[in-house]
Amino acid sequence: MRYLTKITFILALVFVAFSCTDLNESLNSGFTENFTPSNPGFGESPNTNIPVPSDGMGAAFTTLLNGSAAHESYFTVQEVSTDQMVITQKGGDWFDGGIWLNMHRHDFRPTNPGLNNGWSGNYGGVSQVNDLLASGNMDENQTAQLRTLRAYYYWRLMDMFGRIKIITEPGVDSPQVDRPEVFDYVVSELLESIPDLTPTAGYSRITSGTAWALLARVYLNGEVYTRPYPYTPGTGTTYWQEAIDAADEVINSGMYDLDPSFESLFGPANVQSPEHIFIVPFDEATGTGMHFAQMTLHYPSQLTWNLAEQPWNGYSSLEAFYNSYSDNDDRKEAFFIAGPQFDAQGNPILDVAFDEADDFGPQVNYTPFINELAPNGSRQAGVRLGKFSFKMGQRPDMDNDYTLLRYGDVLLMKAEAIARLNDNWNDPTTLLLVNQIRDRANAPALSSLTEEEFEAERGREMFQESIRRTDQIRFNTWGDAWWEKAAHSNDYKNVMPIPLPQIQATTDGSLTQHPDY
Numbered sequence: 001m002r003y004l005t006k007i008t009f010i011l012a013l014v015f016v017a018f019s020c021t022d023l024n025e026s027l028n029s030g031f032t033e034n035f036t037p038s039n040p041g042f043g044e045s046p047n048t049n050i051p052v053p054s055d056g057m058g059a060a061f062t063t064l065l066n067g068s069a070a071h072e073s074y075f076t077v078q079e080v081s082t083d084q085m086v087i088t089q090k091g092g093d094w095f096d097g098g099i100w101l102n103m104h105r106h107d108f109r110p111t112n113p114g115l116n117n118g119w120s121g122n123y124g125g126v127s128q129v130n131d132l133l134a135s136g137n138m139d140e141n142q143t144a145q146l147r148t149l150r151a152y153y154y155w156r157l158m159d160m161f162g163r164i165k166i167i168t169e170p171g172v173d174s175p176q177v178d179r180p181e182v183f184d185y186v187v188s189e190l191l192e193s194i195p196d197l198t199p200t201a202g203y204s205r206i207t208s209g210t211a212w213a214l215l216a217r218v219y220l221n222g223e224v225y226t227r228p229y230p231y232t233p234g235t236g237t238t239y240w241q242e243a244i245d246a247a248d249e250v251i252n253s254g255m256y257d258l259d260p261s262f263e264s265l266f267g268p269a270n271v272q273s274p275e276h277i278f279i280v281p282f283d284e285a286t287g288t289g290m291h292f293a294q295m296t297l298h299y300p301s302q303l304t305w306n307l308a309e310q311p312w313n314g315y316s317s318l319e320a321f322y323n324s325y326s327d328n329d330d331r332k333e334a335f336f337i338a339g340p341q342f343d344a345q346g347n348p349i350l351d352v353a354f355d356e357a358d359d360f361g362p363q364v365n366y367t368p369f370i371n372e373l374a375p376n377g378s379r380q381a382g383v384r385l386g387k388f389s390f391k392m393g394q395r396p397d398m399d400n401d402y403t404l405l406r407y408g409d410v411l412l413m414k415a416e417a418i419a420r421l422n423d424n425w426n427d428p429t430t431l432l433l434v435n436q437i438r439d440r441a442n443a444p445a446l447s448s449l450t451e452e453e454f455e456a457e458r459g460r461e462m463f464q465e466s467i468r469r470t471d472q473i474r475f476n477t478w479g480d481a482w483w484e485k486a487a488h489s490n491d492y493k494n495v496m497p498i499p500l501p502q503i504q505a506t507t508d509g510s511l512t513q514h515p516d517y
Contacts, residue, residue, distance in 0.1 A: 057142060060132055060149055061204060063125035064280045067117055068466070069290040069388070069402045071314065074118040074156065075466050077496065080104055082468040083482040084321045084459060085385075087314050088370060088377030094314055101374050105485050108497055110517060116499035118160055123167075125153040130170050144196035145206040151189040152214055152278075152404075158182040158225060159470055162495035163514065176511055179495075180236075183218070183225040190215045199255055203271070204281040204401075209256065212249040213277045213405040216413045219243035224474055224494070230516065231494040233476050240421035247414035250277070256407040258440050262334040265406075268391040268399040278405040282398055290398040292464075296385040298364050300349045301341060308395045316382025317463075318483055319368040324456055329443040335463055338383040340365045344392075351379060373484040387464040403465055408437055412458050425449040437461055451475070492516040 067073030079085040080103050087100040094100065099112050108115075129150040132138060138146060150168075157164045162179040190211050197208040218225070222239035250256060259265040259275040271281070282290040297304075297311035317336060325332035341349040341364040349364040360367065360380045370381040388400045415433035419425045426448050434457055435445045441461075446453075455475045459468060472478040473494050481487035497517040 055142065055202065055205075056137060057132060057146060057205070060125060060128040060146055063121065063128055063153075064404070065282065065288045066121040066124065068280045068404070069282065069292060069398075071291060071295050071312075072114050072117055074114075074121060074160070076100075076114045077103065077112075077118055077160065078466040078469045079464070080114075080315070081106065081108075082472055083318060083477075083480075083485075084463055084468050085315060085317055086370070086373065086382070086483075088316070088372070088382065089374035090313065090377045090379050091375065093379075095375070098374075104373065106479075106488060106490075106493055108493060108517070110497040110500040110503070110513065112499075115160075115496050116501050118496075119157070119499045119502055122153045122156045126150055126167060127170070129153070130168060134170050140196045141198060144193040145201070147189050147193045148197065148206045148211045148214070151186045151193070151211075154182060154186050154189075155214065155218060158186065159221070160496050161498060162229075162231070163498075165511065173510065178229070179231075180226045180228070183222065186218055187215065190218070199253060204279055206278065207255070209250050209253055210278045210405060212246050212253075213410050216243050216246035216250070216410060216417075217405070219246055220413050220417055221470060221474055227494075229514070230492040232491045238420070240417045243417040244414055244421065247410050247417070250407070250410045251414070256410075258408055258411075258436065260440065262330065262387075263389060266334075266387050266400060266403070267389045268394070270401050273401075273406075275407045276401065276403060277407060277410070279401040279403055281401050284395050284397050284399040287395070287397045290388065290400060290402060291396055292385055292388050292398060293390045293394065294396050297337070298341075298349075298351065298366075298380060298384075300351055300364055303343050304341060304349070305390050306344065306393045307390075308393070313379060315385055316366075316370065317385065319370060319382075320482065321459070321463075322368045322383050325460055326443060329438075329460070330441045331443075331460060331463075334389075335385075335387040336383040337386040338366050338368065354379065370483075385464055408440075408461060409465075409467075411436060412461060416454060416458070419449075419451075419454065425451055425454055430454075490516070 067075060069075055080087055080100055086104050087094055089095045089101060099109070099114070102109060103112060103114070129146045133143060133146055154166065158179055163176055164182060165174050165176050166182060166185050167174050194208055194211050197206065197211055199208055201207045219239040219242040222242070223236040224231070226236035227233070228235060256277060257274040259273045264270060265273045265275055282288045293305070293307060294309065294311050296315040298313045299310050302310045322332075322336060322338070343349060350362045351364050352362060354360060354362050360378055365380055366383050367381055368383055371378050388398065388402065391399070411433045415430040418427050419430045424430075431446060431449060434449065434454070438445060438457070455471065455477065458471060462468065462471070469478075478494065479488045479490065492514060495514060498511065498513050503511050503513060
């Protein structure tokens with residue numbers, strides 16, 4: 001556990017006095033589908049002064065800033081709906097009409113703003129790519145990068161919503177198509193683009209490794225994506241060998257390696273990690289939108305890092321997931337903020353608004369135990385998200401680059417595809433690859449594995465990287481019960497409902513809701 005520092009009693013009084021019980025105003029100041037970044041070319045890395053290329057493609061890549069690491073976004077949907085992360089209702093705080101309680105309980109509703117932002121944000125990226133390709137100003141490599149980027153946006157949309165429109169030209173609409181057709185399109189775009197991609201590219205741009213890694217992910221989930229409605233497990237086509245081959249293209253390229261340091265991989269100065277394959281280069285100076293410190297820390301935790309603004313006390317991790325890490329696993333300390341909290345001078349942080357009837361006491365103590373999802377979740381309960389670590393004095397927008405694809409993920413994708421192809425979770429290569437990941441974390445090597453244990457290990461490694469929902473659906477644990485979420489067998493919930501605002505905006509009726517929503 002990371003025992004971090006915070007505020008004196010008097011300062012705690014100040015923070016509590018000014019902390020709000022209705023966070024809607026603060027949270028609504030985050031990104032929406034209409035957000036226009038102040039730095040549309042991404043700028044440069046604040047830590048190494050590495051400039052993002054002035055290559056005319058910035059507008060298409062900038063859209064990745066919208067929702068990849070922010071509240072009420074693609075990130076929220078991919079994580080809060082799972083067995084790893086939650087936003088509890090803390091009295092009057094974080095009820096927000098019940099939208100995040102419903103998300104965690106799998107009561108998915110087309111009015112959820114996270115779904116609408118996920119839809120519009122990714123289609124915004126598609127639109128930017130289409131405009132640039134239509135301009136006729138892109139060379140072959142740039143065209144390949146943009147087509148790969150568009151395939152990434154469509155992968156997100158296919159994964160989240162299933163039946164979508166494939167739009168490839170500005171101002172030209174297309175019919176809504178079933179998920180298998182979107183799968184075929186994404187695969188073909190990647191395969192056609194790879195010959196014109198190069199092993200290296202400018203900071204935050206797309207390489208051949210990016211396309212192969214994305215292709216491995218798409219193939220790994222191919223059985224899910226090719227299922228006919230209502231998406232019953234086992235009714236799709238498997239692509240295990242194709243996933244292995246794509247992963248091997250990344251591995252055998254020699255361009256990537258496991259980063260020995262989690263701080264180097266995920267921290268504020270994580271540019272140029274050898275593990276990065278595709279990242280979003282967030283930038284504190286230009287306010288590009290990684291808000292994890294604000295989203296997860298309790299109000300008084302502002303002075304642990306002397307944050308420029310008070311946090312929101314929202315996101316935390318589930319007790320069972322946190323406890324699945326062994327105490328000698330370095331990821332347990334690196335990925336979470338847990339235990340009693342102190343200020344930078346070593347003084348205890350006090351939450352003077354704590355309920356004297358609860359067992360937590362006045363000192364802020366991020367306990368693994370969470371008393372309830374709603375309506376009176378403890379303000380202190382739940383270990384907090386710390387994988388993308390914070391720095392002293394940081395602003396609400398963080399400097400950390402956010403990983404979309406990385407080498408450790410590729411190793412695990414290959415390990416899983418081999419196990420599934422051979423119907424053997426104890427395949428020697430699978431064990432070897434999993435133990436490479438565990439060795440980096442100083443976790444003991446495994447001599448055997450089950451499918452359940454593999455899913456748990458992948459979950460521990462990939463926490464907070466917007467992939468858990470996708471993984472749970474592939475492992476058929478999406479409908480399982482956990483904590484305050486009941487079990488269900490509704491396969492149609494393997495996709496999210498089409499956002500109601502998008503249906504309402506399509507006046508010709510060409511965009512329709514899934515039958516069971």
